[in-house]
């Protein structure tokens with residue numbers, strides 16, 4: 001087994017996921033770059049390696065059982081365990097997403113990636129995570145999934161546009177995370193939810209105001225929590241986010 005800490009970041013070929021991989025790699029960790037597109041994955045791995053990161057490619061479509069099973073095998077063969085899983089991959093499903101006009105297929109697609117994809121990857125990786133001395137799971141969510149914030153008065157700056165697929169998918173993910181926390185209480189696995197803030201990426205047509213590196217910081221922090229660190233919490237850089 002490798003002495004280095006082993007991490008897997010889903011959706012790591014671009015945006016915040018790429019910077020999470022870079023941030024964890026800068027710690028000297030071995031980082032699996034989970035990405036579904038061969039060309040984009042290879043380019044990201046090459047760029048990370050050029051920056052000195054011990055990066056390796058992990059073909060991974062979070063909506064595909066066979067792909068996830070193969071990703072487990074790849075990490076098993078390479079490292080024999082997994083220390084940190086960052087569930088970062090997500091889609092918005094496209095905007096606008098007004099509840100009165102939405103195509104139900106959009107909701108299904110978004111939930112399949114943003115919620116079921118996380119469950120699929122987490123459950124597949126759990127046997128490898130259980131072999132770690134200090135396993136961590138970080139679920140990248142969003143403050144737009146906060147029911148407290150959605151129901152408070154505020155502008156799009158803090159709660160995003162009306163989005164009946166994307167925003168509730170993050171609320172769903174938050175709720176799912178808490179069920180994992182309950183089932184895995186008493187184990188050494190720390191599971192937390194992070195919000196990167198409003199970051200300029202493909203996800204929002206680069207309208208965000210933060211850099212992907214700034215957005216990655218909360219994930220790096222939650223991936224590197226000490227053994228007595230929090231679990232079952234929802235954080236942004238400024239501190240806890242209300243559910």
Ligand SMILES: NC(=O)c1ccc[n+]([C@@H]2O[C@H](COP(=O)([O-])OP(=O)(O)OC[C@H]3O[C@@H](n4cnc5c(N)ncnc54)[C@H](OP(=O)(O)O)[C@@H]3O)[C@@H](O)[C@H]2O)c1
Pocket residue numbers: 010011012013014015016017034035036037040060061062063087088089090091113117140141142143195196197198199200201202203204208
């Ligand atoms: N940007 C923001 O302002 C913001 C705010 C709050 C939360 N977040 C969250 O932060 C995370 C990263 O978002 P981002 O802004 O960096 O978005 P992004 O630039 O669009 O990147 C999303 C990543 O997810 C991947 N992905 C999508 N579907 C996938 C699938 N089925 N299997 C594997 N990978 C898949 C994409 O791969 P492809 O390149 O192949 O499409 C891409 O690598 C997401 O969870 C997002 O919800 C972002």
